[in-house]
Amino acid sequence: MRCTRSFQLFVFASLFVGAIPLRSEEPGSIEALPTDPKLAKIVLIAGSNVFKPGEHEYVAGCAVLRDLLNQSPGVASVLSLDWPKKPETLAGAKSVVFLFDGGDKHQLLAADRMAQVRKLADEGVGFVGLHQFVDVPKGLGDRMRDLMGAAWEKGHSQRAHWGHKYATFAEHPTSRGVTPFEIDDGYLFKLRFVPEMHEMTPLLRTVSPKAASQELNDEAIVAWLYQRVNGGRSFTFTGTHLHASLAEEGYRRFLVNSILWTADVEIPKSGAPVSLTAEGLNKYLKNAPTK
Secondary structure: OEOOHHHHHHHHHHHHOOOOOOOOOOOOOOOOOOOOOOOEEEEEEEOOOOOEOOEOOHHHHHHHHHHHHOOOOOEEEEEEEOOOOOHHHHOOOOEEEEEOOOHHHOHHHOOOHHHHHHHHHHOOOEEEEEOOOOEOOOOOHHHHHHHHOEEEOOOOOEEEEEEEEEOOOOOOHHHOOOOOEEEEEEEEEOOEEOHHHOOEEEEEEOOOOOOOOOOOOHHHEEEEEEEOOOOOEEEEEOOOOEHHHHHOHHHHHHHHHHHHHHOOOOOOOOOOOOOOOHHHHHOOOOOOOOO
16 A cells, blocks of 8 residues: 555654654763663664754654663663764674765765774674665675675665555564554665575565556565674665654564664564654754754
């Protein structure tokens, strides 16, 4: 089932009611490290730029995900802006979540960050790539495929926005407790995957209502799991464009379950806890830019 354009706008507007007021609270301590080494440390790296209120709210999105992840027993999440400033932030991490711009603005292009990520991969650390993470400049596609199982390739891959209702999910622990959800999102699709989709588990497929073919084939994959060669786990979802989508419980649980899977944390049979109030959803939103 796909949204009509009018229904897409209705869903978007209804989710956004009350979602653009001025930020009422900062995202809390940055790089506040857990003191208990027994806790599964998950580091969320958020780009600090923003385009429009409610869109590409990387900091607000990661702050909410941090709060949601911390509802799971045995988990301690750490928020970092742009890239960890403390060397100990990434040390001992079970998983790292990346949510920032891609392409020529990709955070991995700066300094020795690609080498840092490669070292984490060799240690078996889990990776989560959200929205534009798999969009890297030409020549880095193989490195990204090695990390995440796929890469966005200029001249072949595509990006666009549309609404879609997800009602069926893969038979996998990441789907535990995930209820149907309907979101309007901006996707990267028609990606270049590893040969023969080796060790990949597709999770979500969707096609633009404007596409000539409505077939949900591999070009329609927008979320997947990847078991890396060295045993590390990766999860990618090329959506997460709109902050308002986090109002959907099924969407929140889908993301949190998948992040926990990359950290090798047991997912409850009913799914991870993902309680969220309207205040909790909106409190980290960035102020509208002053004109």
